[in-house]
Amino acid sequence: MEAGLDQEVGKKGRITIHDVAAVAGVSISTASKALNDTGRMGEETRERVKRIAREIGFRPNALARGLLSKRSFTIGLLTNDTYGRFTLPVMAGISEALVDHGVSVFLCAIEDDPALGQIHVDAMLDKQVDGIIASGKRLDRSLPVDLSNLPVPVVYAFTEGTPDSVTFRSDDAQGAGLAVEWLMKLGRRRIAHITGPESFFSVRERAGAYREIAGDTEPVMYGVWSESWGHEAVAKIWGRNGEKPDAVFCGNDQIARGAIDALRECGIRVPEDVSVVGFDNWEIMAEQTRPPLTSVDMGLKALGREAGLTVLALAEGRPVEAGVRKLPCHLVVRQSA
Amino acid sequence: MEAGLDQEVGKKGRITIHDVAAVAGVSISTASKALNDTGRMGEETRERVKRIAREIGFRPNALARGLLSKRSFTIGLLTNDTYGRFTLPVMAGISEALVDHGVSVFLCAIEDDPALGQIHVDAMLDKQVDGIIASGKRLDRSLPVDLSNLPVPVVYAFTEGTPDSVTFRSDDAQGAGLAVEWLMKLGRRRIAHITGPESFFSVRERAGAYREIAGDTEPVMYGVWSESWGHEAVAKIWGRNGEKPDAVFCGNDQIARGAIDALRECGIRVPEDVSVVGFDNWEIMAEQTRPPLTSVDMGLKALGREAGLTVLALAEGRPVEAGVRKLPCHLVVRQSA
DNA sequence: CAGTAATGAGAAAAGGTTTTCTCAAGATAA
DNA sequence: TTATCTTGAGAAAACCTTTTCTCATTACTG
Known part of the structure; x- marks a missing residue:
């Protein structure tokens, strides 16, 4: 039943759960349940399916998964900070916080061009991002693009946000x-x-x-x-x-x-x-x-981390209190003082 | 037939092609063909569907589309350049070149951590990226992660690539x-x-x-x-x-x-x-x-642009000659000389 | 021993889109 | 008038996964 293996698997295109099921000699639903630790089945079957999936290098297609779950495990980071002096540490924090949750980040640099901003926002929405983080280079300016009434949660980090949103800034x-x-x-x-x-x-x-x-x-x-x-x-x-x-x-x-x-x-x-x-x-x-x-x-990395976790919470429907959150700065002592 | 409209549309979730078809009083396949300028139908029908799609704000779900077309219109940018001094201009070039093609970019900063690199590569592949661009801060070092034998094209920009790949570097x-x-x-x-x-x-x-x-x-x-x-x-x-x-x-x-x-x-x-x-x-x-x-x-933005267009070409199956491409530098004259 | 509960696993639907195939109606040719 | 062609449009399959429902078998309970 497990014969064939490599020769049979992935003949055309990537390895799918169909391949796993075929090699393991079970149905697709059983294979899925085995891999997700859901449903009922013999422990032996579950382990066998898992082992085979590992062996033939199966990785679930996030697109198919996202289509069903309405979660793309993807967020967008919008910024007008060209040099990335502020955005990069924020980005590092976001990424660090979200990589454990399997979330990837689209980085969109929009300069100060509203048209470009709109294009990127549309592209992100088309790709079903779970949320958007808006960032910038200045606390008292907002991005040149309207992010209200979007079908996904928006969190602001180091840029001015709308009053009813969650905004993170340095103190x-x-x-x-x-x-x-x-x-x-x-x-x-x-x-x-x-x-x-x-x-x-x-x-x-x-x-x-x-x-x-x-x-x-x-x-x-x-x-x-x-x-x-x-x-x-x-x-x-x-x-x-x-x-x-x-x-x-x-x-x-x-x-x-x-x-x-x-x-x-x-x-x-x-x-x-x-x-x-x-x-x-x-x-x-x-x-x-x-x-x-x-x-x-200014602790921008921590700020990014918080923003990331918050947008994730919102995406998962967990309640988050709106308002401005000030995050503390700390002093790095070198030699000039 | 076009009555109801707003009230009826998008009652639960986003607006889909089903909504367009329903409002226009046509089948889903007709709606799809109308919007994509394919298939056969009356010019009047086609225009009506398009107009309605515009009116109710329909945007196709890229996940569903990607599932079928095997193109996610997404690429990954991998870098170990923490400060982004080199990667950011490259990224700007990539983004600029690809935004017209509807392609978005995942930015993944992996420091010099092979494990983190692997995690990000896996995440990108799961998300069915159309290609990967590897970038760095040094021409004679490669990223701490193996990018050979990936199921998607890889292009190297400002980092050392494999001999049989396409590599862009400054001259x-x-x-x-x-x-x-x-x-x-x-x-x-x-x-x-x-x-x-x-x-x-x-x-x-x-x-x-x-x-x-x-x-x-x-x-x-x-x-x-x-x-x-x-x-x-x-x-x-x-x-x-x-x-x-x-x-x-x-x-x-x-x-x-x-x-x-x-x-x-x-x-x-x-x-x-x-x-x-x-x-x-x-x-x-x-x-x-x-x-x-x-x-x-060093013309890093142009370098990014070339890398972006190249990875796109490879993703679309167009042939690209392997090898190292040196891109010219130019002199910016200010006042010190 | 008959009837119920528990267990293991498969069938099918759903998600949104594209594409191929089929079909009916009207138009043309013989 | 009948046979063929063209045109417009819909039905259904496919992409890959998850989830709910159903069913058959085995193990209990009374």
């Missing part, structure tokens, strides 16, 4: 608090804050926390997210008369990088004379800075 | 040539080359082209892929006695960055006194360097 105020408290614990008292454009929600949150803890010793320096702004801001501060800061808390790692360069050019030592803390913990940047940069990590 | 020698020739066109004669570990194939290729064009004016400085190495190497060269270089060709943008910093610290002006060219054109780095970095772009 930037808490993260800024971590940085400033660390500087104060180091004995620093005059802490400057050089950051990005005030139009960014994150910037206002971080600056708010900074002011609350550090007091109004220094005016917040708003600018742009670039090294050159960090450089320029330091030049401005140290060009002024009066007492100089003994620490700089920067709005991101690029600004911090520029600031450190400027300080070195002024002959100021980091961290001996001035401590510097960055934000984002963009490792490839933070580790290469001289000295390596102490920075606030 | 590093040509790219290095571009850089050195540009420097010589600027009148530079003593060109130094600071680069990564000699164990990298790319390093040897680039160094080879450099030596061929620039001659043996300066010994190649092999090191690591870091800013600090760029910094250190410049310090070494300018610490030596004898004539100094008037240009530096760096193995990547991070090294170039370190080199420029070191030159500035020595009081040497870039590009007035010394021209510097980087490699990779890692925009987020190259644009922020002071001065902005002239760099060799």
Whole structure:
């Protein structure tokens, strides 16, 4: 009954459960039940079917399975973050959380093109994704595509979501608090804050926390997210008369990088004379800075993990409370502070 | 016959071709043929079915379609490039090329974990991907997972492939040539080359082209892929006695960055006194360097595009010649040279 | 020993689409 | 008017799996 085997199996196309059933000499339904540990049958039969399936390398066709179960074990990740600086860690977290559940992820980079976004959303829906995670590069902007009233659950991660949805974001105020408290614990008292454009929600949150803890010793320096702004801001501060800061808390790692360069050019030592803390913990940047940069990590991987588990829960019909969830940042101490 | 409409349609679940057929008052087969522009029927019927499908928002279920056609319109992108510095542009190219064909991309980051790689490959095969593109961060290393004898076509992009497969890679020698020739066109004669570990194939290729064009004016400085190495190497060269270089060709943008910093610290002006060219054109780095970095772009997006079109061709059974295809680099001129 | 319960396994339907085959009606040719 | 051709449209099978239902056999219970 088990004769033939390899020669007979998979003659045309992939190996199906029909092949398993044929080789095992049972019906298709029995084979299915054996493999899924459902139904009633002799333990011996079940084991034999399983063994044969293993031997001939049977793997169930997810398309057929999905057609029936209405679960494709597939989700879509939509992002407008071209460089993937924020999205990649989020993606890593999602993937890590979902791979155990057999879920794969479609990554769709849509730039800021609404038409492209719509195309990708349609393609994902056609492919019956179990859910969609929307991600981005900014907490206070939403993707250029309408995700309300979709037939699948949508979760937002590091991008602005609709009020009645589940949204995950970093707790930037808490993260800024971590940085400033660390500087104060180091004995620093005059802490400057050089950051990005005030139009960014994150910037206002971080600056708010900074002011609350550090007091109004220094005016917040708003600018742009670039090294050159960090450089320029330091030049401005140290060009002024009066007492100089003994620490700089920067709005991101690029600004911090520029600031450190400027300080070195002024002959100021980091961290001996001035401590510097960055934000984002963009490792490839933070580790290469001289000295390596102490920075606030937004925990994007954990954020992705949570988003992944949440969209899965929604897809399985488990109830999830709507609202914004702030996930904590943590401080990665290197040598600049 | 077209009455009811919205109320009747999609009462449970998504809208299927059954709904279209019912509303249009035709059979399912007629509806299908109308929508696919196949079969024989009155032009009027065809148009009516199409209109109704549009009106009630019918979109065919890709799972069901794929089950029959054995095409899932899905491919998998496998990579061990954690930061996505190389993979993301490749991915962008793939996606751009394939979105027009309705193909979506599973992104699977497998680190360097063979077990994880196997899991992802199995998951992709279960989902009946039409093909797989393997990508990485290094031309002379292959992914830690066996992709031979898979039931779907595999194309390699920016990673080492099997001899009988299709492999796309950048033409590093040509790219290095571009850089050195540009420097010589600027009148530079003593060109130094600071680069990564000699164990990298790319390093040897680039160094080879450099030596061929620039001659043996300066010994190649092999090191690591870091800013600090760029910094250190410049310090070494300018610490030596004898004539100094008037240009530096760096193995990547991070090294170039370190080199420029070191030159500035020595009081040497870039590009007035010394021209510097980087490699990779890692925009987020190259644009922020002071001065902005002239760099060799490996054309990874084009590489991804080619890989995408190739895997699609193979999936459709069109013949593709095996072998390694070198794609040209181009020079992005900014201000450092 | 007759009747019921438990067990093992198969038949068939379902899921949504495409494709091939069949059939009826109307049109043309003889 | 009868035989053949064309046209329009539907029935059914196929893709692969899961699940529910049914049935036959064996093992008990009274």
